[in-house]
Amino acid sequence: MRAPTELDDVQWLTLTHAYGSAEDVPQLIRALYQGDEETADEAIHELYGNIHHQGTVYQASAPAVPFLAHAVRHAPGKRDDLLMLLATLADHDPADVEAPHWPGRPVAAVCAELCRVLPELLPCLGDPERVVRRAALRVVAAVAELLPAELRASAVGQVEALYADDPAPAVRADATVVLSRFGTGPVPLDSPIPEVRLTAATVAAEKSGPPYPAELVEIIAEDGAEPDPGDDDFPWSGTTTPDRHLTRLLTRDPDAGLAVAARWITAGDLGARGSWLAREITEIWRDRQPEVLDLLLAALPHQRDTRTLSHRLSVIGRWIAYLPEPDDDLRNTLHDYARIGTEAAEPALLALVRSRDPRALELVLRRPDARALGAAVSAFPETADRLIPAIRHELAAGAAGNAAIALVAALAPFGAAADRARPELIECLRTRRAAVAAARQLGHNGVLTREIASLLSEAGRSTDSSLRGAAAVAQYRLTGETGPALRTFESLLVANGPTHWHLSGLQPLGSAAAPLLPLVEPLLTARYEWTRFAAAEAHHWITGSPERAVRVLADLVAPTPVGLAALKALAGMGRFPEELRPTLRAFAFSPLRLLSDMPFSEHEHPDEELRTLAWSLLALG
Incomplete structure (x- = not known):
């Protein structure tokens, strides 16, 4: 251990942590000795953010270990918090220690320092406070496989004593985990203590792997129903609490x-x-x-x-x-x-x-509200006469933001009947509430009035590039004139910005967008995968030939959002290269979900869509 008086012996200015120079570390460590709980809490919080940050440790992390160990033994209070910080700094996958780069990693240096100071931390296993004993067990576990023989024997002996005699069931359960890390100790599935039985069953299940033996499942079901409210404060690895x-x-x-x-x-x-x-x-x-x-x-x-x-x-x-x-x-x-x-x-x-x-x-x-109305349109598509008035009412009442966008989008499945909402759509475009969605829907409705033409012309001069593109497409749909749309998209495609969004707007133009091909074709090899995807789709819409598009899209297919979009495009074309078949079979028949849900998504679960699209392509033969 190293006392605070030695802090100036370390060249902290030459060391780095998550935010650059580690020159602030000495004052944070000194703050632990001031006897003020709030000041100590703030210092520990700062140390969690700089010498350890989101699972990563740095140059300054290992030099801080002996000073933190001294603070555990000599600073007033906060022993459990400081022990947990030490355990967190040393967190690693035991398999990594065999890797050739382990000696050069900052976490290896942290573990080496922790092994050196561990003899002076082992007395914490006998601390009168339960929380300190629990935190000390996690420090021992963090370097269990790295300890030299003599220190290992001492640590094992003290942990076995806790397992046998500690009055706190949670401590005995923790000791069971640590003994398993050492590869020693009993597997107390028949312990009279529920916490110990549950921990033992968890450890045994982890070692056996699925499918888990019925005996272990029964213990977990019986003894795991009630969570330990204190477990959240004592993760074993990173933020992984026993419950998680x-x-x-x-x-x-x-x-x-x-x-x-x-x-x-x-x-x-x-x-x-x-x-x-x-x-x-x-x-x-x-x-x-x-x-x-x-x-x-x-x-x-x-x-x-x-x-x-x-x-x-x-x-x-x-x-x-x-x-x-x-x-x-x-x-x-x-x-x-x-x-x-x-x-x-x-x-x-x-x-x-x-x-x-x-x-x-x-x-x-x-x-009525936007989400419920949008869902009702999908569930009850035959009820346009009842739902369209409700959507109109919500738009007229001033719906804005995502709610207004959802309401306008809910009109699309109703086809020509959606033109009943023309006054509300015009007002949305005029007031710039869901203006992009309103412009698109007005173009779909197929009715051109002087007022709509004027509003679309004004929107075409907007500083919002998405609105300019939507207005250009709507004008083309309503007038059939290609010139204004081509000029708009030419300027959008050469400007800096979300090129893939603008490419996706070319579908309604189809072959009429042929003059834009010189701008689209170079994007087939763009670095950004969403741009390559959108360029491939646009190339197909413009040329009517899937040949180049299929190759680009097939290379993107993967269990990712852009891979799903590429798969959907291939399904729309009814084409895929034969070498993609094994991937499609994996998508179709995997028992595990390959794509996670999108937060706040109102659409089909992406993994369900991935599987359905894979099946549809495989069915092509």
Whole structure:
């Protein structure tokens, strides 16, 4: 260990951390000794942000270790926080120590320093405060595989003593984990202490891998239903708390995970752990929606706050559309929540709409909003006579931002009937509320008036490049004149900006955009993948030939957002190169989801779309 009096012996100015020079580290370490809790908290917070930042350590991290170790033993208070900082600094994958670059990594230097000071930190394993003992165990675990034989024997002996005699069940459970890191100690599946049994079962499941033995699943289901409220303060690795680690472990075996989730929900869904586990499983594994929705329905009465209840209803709403026929219990429950005037009513109503329950339409029309109306258009496309007036009313009432954009977009599926909303669309364009969407829809409606022509001409001179492009396309649709649209897109494609957005606007022009080919073709090899994608689509629309586009799009296909867009474009062309077939089969038949959901998305889950598109292309033969 090194005392604060030695801080000036280190050339901190020559060392770096997350924000550059480490010259501020000495004053942060000195602040730990001032006896002021708020000052110490701020210093520790700063150290977590500079010598450790988002899982990374730096040049200055290892030199700080002996000073932090001294502060653990001699600074007033904060022993548990400082021990956790040391454990976090040394966090690494044990497999990395065999890699040739390990000696040169900052984390290797941190671990080396921590091994040197560990003998002086081991007394913390006998600290009278439980939180200090728990934090000290994590320090030992962080370098367990790196300790020399004599130090290892000493550490193992003290950890075994904690496992055998500590009065705190959480400490005994932690000691079980540390002994497993050392490759020693019992596997106490029959321990009389639930926390120890649960930890032992978790460790055993991690070692065995899925599918997990029934004995382990039973212990986890029985002993894991009630979370330890103190666990969040004691992650084992980075921010991975024991509870989060257990959830991740269970998602690797969906049958075991759903069985455990069912038991936890039956036990009251304490901490919403069972319903959260069920939600995670359907985000990771395909075709688990029916089981998960049954579990979420059972969990709804157990939700203890409106925020959690609303989240669970939102998850139901995300997946209910994939059930061929949602059962009556689920739809009746959603209807009950949707009728009451609480925060939970909105997600319940969206879920009810997506279940295609006829009662949902009445509730939407009684309490219209953009999201509910947009969902109702998809669920009840035959009800234009009822939905279009409601959309018009919301637009006329001043809907703006994303709400206005969603309302205008909801008109598109109604075709010619959407022209009834022409006055509201004109007002949106005039006031620049959802102006881009309004311009596009006015172009689709096919009706040109002097007022519309004037507004589109004005929009074509806007500083908003997206609005200029949308106005140019709308003018072309309504007049058939190519000149203004070509001039607009020529200027957009040569300017700095979101080129891929502008390329995507060329579809309505089709072959009329041929004069723009000299600008489009070089973009087929652009560095940015979204630009290559949009250029390939535009090239196909303009030339009518898929040959060049197919090759560019096929190279982009991957389980990524741009890869999904490329796959959708290939499906629209009905073409793909034969060498893409193995990739398509992987997309179609993977039991795991290959694409994650997009936050706040109102559209089909991207992984479901990925699989459907892969199937459709494979069906081409």
